[in-house]
Amino acid sequence: MRVKVIEVENLSRRFGKIEAVKEVSFAIEEGEIFGFLGPNGAGKTTTINMLCTLLRPGGGSARVNGFDVVRQRSDVRRSIGLVFQQSTLDEQLSAEQNLRFHGYAYGIPAAQREQRMNDLLTMVELNDRRKHKVRTFSGGMKRRLEIARGLLHLPRVLFLDEPTLGLDPQTRKHIWDYLHDLRQRENLTIFLTTHYMDEAENCGRIAVIDHGRIVAMDSPDGLKNAVGGDLVTFSTADTQAAAELVRQRYHVEPQIQDGQVRFHVTSGETFLPDFVREFPQRLLSVGLRRPTLEDVFLSLTGHEIRDSELDAKDLMRQGMQRWQR
Amino acid sequence: MTEIWRGVWVVAYREILRFVADRARLLSSFAMPLLFLVVFGAGFTRTIGALAQGVNYIQFMYPGIIAMTVLTSSLFAGMSVVADREFGFLKEILVAPIGRTGIVLGKAAGGSLVALVQALVMLVLAPILGVKLTPTLVLSLIPVVIILSLGLSSLGVLIASFMQSQQGFQLFVQILIFPLIFLAGVFFPVNNVPAWMEVISKVNPLTYGVDAIRQIFLGSAHGLGVTVFGHTMTVASEMALVGILGAFLLLGAVIVFNRQE
Numbered sequence: 001m002r003v004k005v006i007e008v009e010n011l012s013r014r015f016g017k018i019e020a021v022k023e024v025s026f027a028i029e030e031g032e033i034f035g036f037l038g039p040n041g042a043g044k045t046t047t048i049n050m051l052c053t054l055l056r057p058g059g060g061s062a063r064v065n066g067f068d069v070v071r072q073r074s075d076v077r078r079s080i081g082l083v084f085q086q087s088t089l090d091e092q093l094s095a096e097q098n099l100r101f102h103g104y105a106y107g108i109p110a111a112q113r114e115q116r117m118n119d120l121l122t123m124v125e126l127n128d129r130r131k132h133k134v135r136t137f138s139g140g141m142k143r144r145l146e147i148a149r150g151l152l153h154l155p156r157v158l159f160l161d162e163p164t165l166g167l168d169p170q171t172r173k174h175i176w177d178y179l180h181d182l183r184q185r186e187n188l189t190i191f192l193t194t195h196y197m198d199e200a201e202n203c204g205r206i207a208v209i210d211h212g213r214i215v216a217m218d219s220p221d222g223l224k225n226a227v228g229g230d231l232v233t234f235s236t237a238d239t240q241a242a243a244e245l246v247r248q249r250y251h252v253e254p255q256i257q258d259g260q261v262r263f264h265v266t267s268g269e270t271f272l273p274d275f276v277r278e279f280p281q282r283l284l285s286v287g288l289r290r291p292t293l294e295d296v297f298l299s300l301t302g303h304e305i306r307d308s309e310l311d312a313k314d315l316m317r318q319g320m321q322r323w324q325r
Numbered sequence: 326m327t328e329i330w331r332g333v334w335v336v337a338y339r340e341i342l343r344f345v346a347d348r349a350r351l352l353s354s355f356a357m358p359l360l361f362l363v364v365f366g367a368g369f370t371r372t373i374g375a376l377a378q379g380v381n382y383i384q385f386m387y388p389g390i391i392a393m394t395v396l397t398s399s400l401f402a403g404m405s406v407v408a409d410r411e412f413g414f415l416k417e418i419l420v421a422p423i424g425r426t427g428i429v430l431g432k433a434a435g436g437s438l439v440a441l442v443q444a445l446v447m448l449v450l451a452p453i454l455g456v457k458l459t460p461t462l463v464l465s466l467i468p469v470v471i472i473l474s475l476g477l478s479s480l481g482v483l484i485a486s487f488m489q490s491q492q493g494f495q496l497f498v499q500i501l502i503f504p505l506i507f508l509a510g511v512f513f514p515v516n517n518v519p520a521w522m523e524v525i526s527k528v529n530p531l532t533y534g535v536d537a538i539r540q541i542f543l544g545s546a547h548g549l550g551v552t553v554f555g556h557t558m559t560v561a562s563e564m565a566l567v568g569i570l571g572a573f574l575l576l577g578a579v580i581v582f583n584r585q586e
Binding site for chain 2: 052053054074077078082084086087088089090091092093097101102104105106107149
């Protein structure tokens with residue numbers, strides 16, 4: 001039995017009439033990479049803010065490294081590292097000055113601080129830029145520096161809120177290489193939020209969150225298997241009629257998306273040849289693939305992650321303004 | 326308690342680091358005072374003549390301009406709070422184990438130190454203006470500037486707690502700064518003005534800051550000092566007044582900042 005690093009029970013929070021997080025419960029073990037997957041405004045950032053003591057929970061309880069997030073705020077803060085969605089670096093100062101400020105604020109002894117700064121700057125490949133002002137850095141460099149800063153005080157958990165938002169694919173991969181490396185080296189627990197499906201694949205376990213509720217929680221493979229096997233997609237001249245035929249012949253519940261009929265079968269490779277030969281309508285296209293997390297999200301919530309983004313962003317903005325006030 | 330002290334020095338340290346790193350700010354903060362000194366000094370000194378025995382207009386105005394420098398640079402301590410909020414750095418400070426009280430005290434202390442440095446740099450103009458500097462003068466100026474600037478930077482932080490954008494803050498402070506300066510006896514003695522203006526000036530706390538700095542430069546014997554109900558204010562009583570008000574502003578800033586989420 002491994003140590004539980006984060007324990008959350010019935011955590012809730014509302015902003016006025018909007019219930020941002022509704023009775024969320026989960027536990028994270030030491031060394032796990034745990035991801036919150038959901039569209040913007042689903043309650044991911046609100047949850048992180050409550051766990052890192054920036055926001056008071058409206059209900060329920062949460063413990064981080066054994067410390068209560070309401071009663072033992074300083075202990076929680078000292079034991080966690082944070083990388084926020086938006087940059088929180090001081091762009092007027094150099095990389096080194098930003099790290100040193102962090103060291104002072106967390107009361108790290110000087111010798112340990114300088115040693116750790118060297119190690120981390122080397123690891124994120126910014127050692128040659130340490131004297132440069134942060135405003136000259138690219139988006140990826142800033143994010144790497146923030147990760148280094150978040151780890152300076154040897155936290156046991158690293159919180160990452162949309163760690164690769166707005167970064168190009170190579171940079172995203174690069175950052176994930178660091179994170180995996182770190183987890184192994186320091187037995188770090190990582191809690192992240194994301195609305196990128198491919199990013200969620202890096203997690204050991206994912207909680208799918210929608211409208212403030214956790215709708216499923218499992219490993220990426222577990223979630224994909226739960227959807228019901230491989231995904232068959234095809235198109236014909238009359239998708240409505242085709243969907244009805246599928247329902248009758250194979251006893252599954254097909255969905256129509258982007259002019260295609262889609263349904264899940266347990267063993268796609270053996271199913272497909274028979275399907276193509278037997279199907280009464282003329283098939284315009286046929287496809288078969290392993291389900292992705294996008295499919296998981298669609299089947300769990302009935303909508304795609306990007307569908308809910310527009311109105312969700314507005315909600316999030318409201319929430320943020322409230323926080324700032 | 327140790328967390329509060331660590332917060333104070335960490336936050337104040339950064340204010341100074343940023344001030345030193347930003348040379349444009351250092352230079353531009355002298356533009357306004359210098360403009361007033363040069364234009365008003367050159368424009369009025371001959372017309373007005375001596376205001377008192379051995380005190381010409383520019384010598385009268387100069388201590389007031391120093392107080393004005395302290396005012397603007399202290400109030401803009403609040404600007405750094407709003408800027409931090411806008412650029413996200415405030416979050417880094419808020420999640421650090423230092424506590425809100427430490428953050429507010431640090432911002433006020435940092436703003437106050439920056440104001441002190443600017444006031445001291447203004448002293449280089451003294452010889453040019455025919456004002457004699459003595460070590461006693463400089464040594465008594467320092468605590469007065471610190472008390473005045475602590476109160477004013479607390480006011481800046483308090484205002485910043487209610488502001489979402491730098492533009493909003495700047496606008497508000499500009500509107501606040503001009504009446505404060507014009508009705509504080511920087512440019513003319515407040516004893517010889519219409520009654521309504523005298524009342525406003527004597528309610529304006531900055532008046533006592535200006536007068537205290539002026540007394541340090543010119544002594545109290547010139548008869549230009551501020552009188553309240555016939556009693557001529559001394560530097561000590563003026564500082565007590567400014568200090569108490571400043572303490573309330575600081576307390577207000579701490580309370581407001583602690584309440585926010």
